[in-house]
Amino acid sequence: MALGGGTFTSQNKVLPGAYINFISVARASSSLSERGIAALPLVMDWGVEGEIFTVRAEDLERHSLRIFGYSFNHEKLKGIRDLFRNIHTAYLYRLNSGTKAANTFATALYGGTRGNDLKTVITVNIDDPDKFDVTTLLGTTVIDVQTVATMDELVPNDFVTWKSDAELAETAGTPFTGGSNGADPTGEVYQGFLDKIESYHFNALGCTTNDPVINALFVAFTKRMRDNVGAKFQTVVYRSPADYEGVISVENKTLDEGTPEQSLVYWVTGAAAGCAVNQSNTNKRYDGEYTVDVDYTQYGLEDALRAGKFIFHKVGDEVRVLEDINTLTTFTEEKNSDFSSNQTIRVLDQIANDIAVLFNDKYLGKIPNNDSGRVSFWNDVVTHHRELETLQAIEDFNADDVIVAQGEGKKSVVVSDKITVVNAMSHLYMTVTVA
Numbered sequence: 001m002a003l004g005g006g007t008f009t010s011q012n013k014v015l016p017g018a019y020i021n022f023i024s025v026a027r028a029s030s031s032l033s034e035r036g037i038a039a040l041p042l043v044m045d046w047g048v049e050g051e052i053f054t055v056r057a058e059d060l061e062r063h064s065l066r067i068f069g070y071s072f073n074h075e076k077l078k079g080i081r082d083l084f085r086n087i088h089t090a091y092l093y094r095l096n097s098g099t100k101a102a103n104t105f106a107t108a109l110y111g112g113t114r115g116n117d118l119k120t121v122i123t124v125n126i127d128d129p130d131k132f133d134v135t136t137l138l139g140t141t142v143i144d145v146q147t148v149a150t151m152d153e154l155v156p157n158d159f160v161t162w163k164s165d166a167e168l169a170e171t172a173g174t175p176f177t178g179g180s181n182g183a184d185p186t187g188e189v190y191q192g193f194l195d196k197i198e199s200y201h202f203n204a205l206g207c208t209t210n211d212p213v214i215n216a217l218f219v220a221f222t223k224r225m226r227d228n229v230g231a232k233f234q235t236v237v238y239r240s241p242a243d244y245e246g247v248i249s250v251e252n253k254t255l256d257e258g259t260p261e262q263s264l265v266y267w268v269t270g271a272a273a274g275c276a277v278n279q280s281n282t283n284k285r286y287d288g289e290y291t292v293d294v295d296y297t298q299y300g301l302e303d304a305l306r307a308g309k310f311i312f313h314k315v316g317d318e319v320r321v322l323e324d325i326n327t328l329t330t331f332t333e334e335k336n337s338d339f340s341s342n343q344t345i346r347v348l349d350q351i352a353n354d355i356a357v358l359f360n361d362k363y364l365g366k367i368p369n370n371d372s373g374r375v376s377f378w379n380d381v382v383t384h385h386r387e388l389e390t391l392q393a394i395e396d397f398n399a400d401d402v403i404v405a406q407g408e409g410k411k412s413v414v415v416s417d418k419i420t421v422v423n424a425m426s427h428l429y430m431t432v433t434v435a
Contacts, residue, residue: 005230005356018230018356032387033354035346037202038083038273039091039233040266041193045069045076045181046114049097052196057088065141066158069114078259079208079266082288086267086274091200093193101179105151105168106136106160108176114138115179118159122171132168136160190214194221198231201353205235206269210262215240222246230356232349234326234342236269238262241308242327245339248272249327251309254290263290268310271321272342277350278393280343280424281324286312292319308340323426344421347393351419354384359413369406369413377413378404385419394419 005018013019046069047053055067060080064072068080083090098111101118108115117139125131125147136143136157144157154162190209194217197205207218215237222235226246236248239262250268253261267288271281286292294314296304301322304311308327312319328340338344358380367373382399389397401418 006226006228018352018359032277032350032384032391033357035203035276035350036086036088036274037091038087038089038204038206038269039093039197039200039202040083040206040208040269041093041095041185041190042208043096043181043185044094045098045112046110047094047112049094049110050192052091052093052200055090055092057084060084065138069110069112069138071141078289079263082263082267082290083206083270085287086270088274091197091202093196095185095189095193096182098182099178099180101176103174103176104163105134105166105174106162106176108179109156109159109161111179112181113179115176118176120160120171120174120176122168122174124170132170134168137173187214187217190217194218198225198229201231202273203233203349204269204273205233206265207235207237208260208262208265210238210260212240219244219247230352232352234272234345234349236265236272236310238265239309240327241329243308243330245326245328245335245345247327248310248325248342249308251304251311253293255293256291259290264288264292264312275324275342275346276391277346277388278391278422280341280426281321282343282424282426283315284321284324286319286321294319324424338421338423341423343423347388347419347421350388350393351384351417355381355415358384363413369411374404374406374413377415378402381415381417385417388419392422395422396420 047067061072064070064077068077070076100111101108101115103120105120108118119137121135121137123133125133131147131149133145133147134154135145136159138159143159146154148154151162151164151166151168156162205218205222207215209215218235218237219240219242223244223246225231234246234248236250238250240249242249248268250262250264252264254263267286271284275281292312294312296313301311301313305323305325308325308329310325311322313322324342325340326342326345328335331337363377367376381402385394385397385402388394397419403416405414406412407414
């Protein structure tokens with residue numbers, strides 16, 4: 001993110017860009033960008049190492065075997081399926097760097113234990129006895145069949161590269177061995193992911209570990225990106241109270257045998273990223289595949305909300321989100337309790353992201369900072385806000401509350417804005433008078 005961004009206390013910024021503050025009112029193109037993009041680092045048995053790779057919902061089912069080494073419905077992809085229930089795009093990163101499995105004829109394309117399930121089958125071609133049919137299998141799935149006379153003619157496929165110095169010979173099945181997932185990722189490895197993901201745009205970032213040190217690293221990254229860089233997203237962690245509106249802390253653990261207890265981070269990350277700007281995840285039904293621990297009393301649920309915990313509870317036979325909140329629990333005049341609502345933060349983030357993109361793409365270095373230029377910018381901001389009002393994300397918008405003026409320098413533009421964010425209903429107080 002080369003352009004400047006974030007918040008300001010005085011008009012002293014050096015980098016050109018959009019600096020936007022949000023504060024509470026004391027109590028007594030102007031188009032909306034699309035949501036539904038998440039970012040997540042993973043420990044995997046197969047796949048690209050050390051690089052961000054993009055997975056889209058429409059490609060997941062068709063290409064999951066090539067991307068993850070497992071078919072879409074495999075148990076190993078339960079978390080990925082939970083993530084994609086509410087998003088259309090994910091930026092993923094493999095944290096672990098494994099050892100590649102191999103056999104006499106080929107080497108697995110990627111390191112990891114999944115490579116040990118590969119096998120090479122070589123038979124003499126029925127139509128031409130001078131040639132061989134070379135088949136690559138992953139488990140019982142045929143990946144590739146090539147008919148060649150020599151090893152040099154074999155073309156690498158999505159799973160293996162061939163050893164040119166080997167000699168073709170019939171084999172009923174030569175398994176691959178030696179594949180391993182490598183060591184558990186360290187804080188340095190997680191930091192490598194954060195460094196790479198910094199230049200991407202996404203709505204929610206997930207941290208799928210229960211290591212408090214790693215979670216603290218993600219919290220610090222989120223604060224820096226939101227407040228200093230201007231990248232507006234929320235980060236989902238497990239049981240990590242951060243007292244910050246940009247961090248959502250999942251409280252419930254999963255009860256499935258062999259499943260990390262923090263696995264609900266997948267679903268919550270997707271739900272946070274995919275929730276529309278005019279909607280809330282409050283009372284949203286958990287439609288994922290994990291068994292959720294919802295053994296909480298009413299008092300326990302109340303305490304969780306007061307502590308800024310994102311918690312699920314039982315409603316009949318369903319598991320639902322109790323309230324769509326973040327970890328902010330310390331309220332001030334500038335950030336009151338409204339800022340603990342994720343719906344409020346989504347609206348504010350939408351405005352910050354959209355107006356920054358609008359300014360950086362259309363106005364920065366292109367439009368004169370005179371009355372005409374500032375009126376044009378004012379019109380775009382007002383049009384944007386009216387679209388939010390049409391969606392019922394904000395209400396009672398008054399165009400007169402948007403003021404665009406020249407700043408202290410000839411290149412500076414100062415915008416004063418005022419909005420009222422709409423939140424979904426969550427409490428009913430009713431009095432019935434009986435005559």
